Amino acid sequence: MLPGAANLHDDLVAISCASDSLCVAVDANRGRVLSSARPAGGLRAWKAVTIDPESLGASLVCVSCPSRTFCLAADQYGDVFRSSRPTGGRHAWRATDLSGLLPAYQGLESVAAVSCSSSSMCVVDGAAGEVISSRHPGRGRRAWGVVSIGETMTSLCVAVDDAGNLVTSTTPWNRRRAWRVTRLDPPYSDPPASYTYPLLDVSCPSLSLCVAIDGAGDMFASKYPAGGAAEWKRTTLSGDRGSPDFADAYGVVSCVSRALCVAVGTGAAEVSTDPTARSPHWATRDIDPDGGSTDGSNPMTDVSCPTVALCVAVDSDFNVLTSTTPALASPPWIFSYLYYGEGNATYVSCPSVTLCVAVDNVVELFTTTTPASPPTEPQDGATNWNLTTGATPNDPTAITCRSTSLCVVVGDGALTTSTNPTGGAQAWTYTRVHDPHPLTDVSCGSTSRCIAVDDAGNILLGTRRASSAH
Secondary structure, eight states, X not given: OOTTGGGTTTOEEXXXXXXXXXXXXXXXXXXXXXXXXXXXXXXXXOEEEEOSOGGGTSOEEEEEEEETTEEEEEETTSEEEEESSTTSOGGGOEEEEOGGGSOGGGSSOOEEEEEEEEXXXXXXEETTSEEEEESOGGGOXXXXXXXXXXXGGGGOEEEEOTTSEEEEESOTTOOTTOOEEEEOSOOBSSSSTTBOOOEEXXXXXXXTEEEEEETXXXXXXXXXXXXXXXXXXXXXXSSOXXXXXXXXXXXXXXXXEXXXXXXXXXXXXXXXXXXXXXXXXXXXXXXOTTOTTTTTTXXXXXXXXXXXTEEEEEETTSEEXXXXXXXXXXXXXXXXXXXXXXXXOOEEEEEXXXXXXXXXXXXXXXXXXXXXXXXXXXXXXXXXXXXXXXXXXXXXXXXXXXXXXXEEEEOSSEEEEESSTTXXXXXXXXXXXXXXXXXXXXXXXXXXXXXXXXXXXXXXXXXXXXXXXX
């Protein structure tokens, strides 16, 4: 057991071993590096030093040591720490602030992973899909540059259906032969006989990560989503897949990056901090320990996690649950009740920590610019959520906010869009869609291009220049 592990065994989040004579681990909550030149030498062979004090965030999330003379660690907020003497104590580590290189729309700079092939090549994976790289990581901030993967999200679109099929495209705007259908969730012989569980939701935060969920509690993750069924790994969540109660336990999933994926359903959440690992681990979190909304009568209907430091979930009775530490078992999620809502199904999208937008099925829309703040009266009303009526189409079925300056709501034969979601009903534009079938979901790869699907298997493409989807 490493130093201090008796009271922070859940906080060690990453480890890198350059050889059998150097291993370095980092913890998430105390900003510490734990290193050893004799990793197998027992407790006394390890040394713990604080390199990321609370003033910098104290939330180390990853480390990479390509050799005994170079290590690079990073925290959640965009700080990287390098050392040519990883076991040399606190003063052997130098900090560089890279937070300004991360996308501003996140509201909170967030690092997901770091990898160094040598002391002359390091790559930092941002939670939004961007890549920060340097051939001279020891030379400070000016030696780093950004390649934004998030901005090229239109080169990958993924949809799922209720027959266990995955539909992908790397050229979605080329209508002919652009889409590939893959049977991701084949029929099971037991239980029940020859039954195919529907794929319920999919989340793709970047080109190199998609996570889907089916009606039996199986999670599917891929680093190459368009590569066919062989590129997807199935993980069965704990529970009896033959139980009617378990079959619909989890229905929606939201991923920030490989650092955080959250699935919600009835009464709990499943959380993974590395869904594409060789042996993925999903941990069950009771997101409403005090009873509140998730007693089984009001299943969670949607969840949105803009960063690893914020997740917002909603249920079918206008209850809202938020967490600023969704990867951890505690503290519990904060419960609030939108008491003035009249609908019975809600959807939510949070493009940043400064905006969340929720809708119901009776044309009511709710917005907040402080989703992480606890409501004044948690059991009587979520006072930091504002109500707008007449801003959504009839029978809304989904909402997506690509950024704080673009939100789209789809429903029965129409959609509404806004570049100022908190601006009231007048800030939303209604567009009739030439499709006889109800729209069921929508996703925007950029602020100028969106794709919607309907319940008949049709795909609708929309651009900023277009007056309607087509």
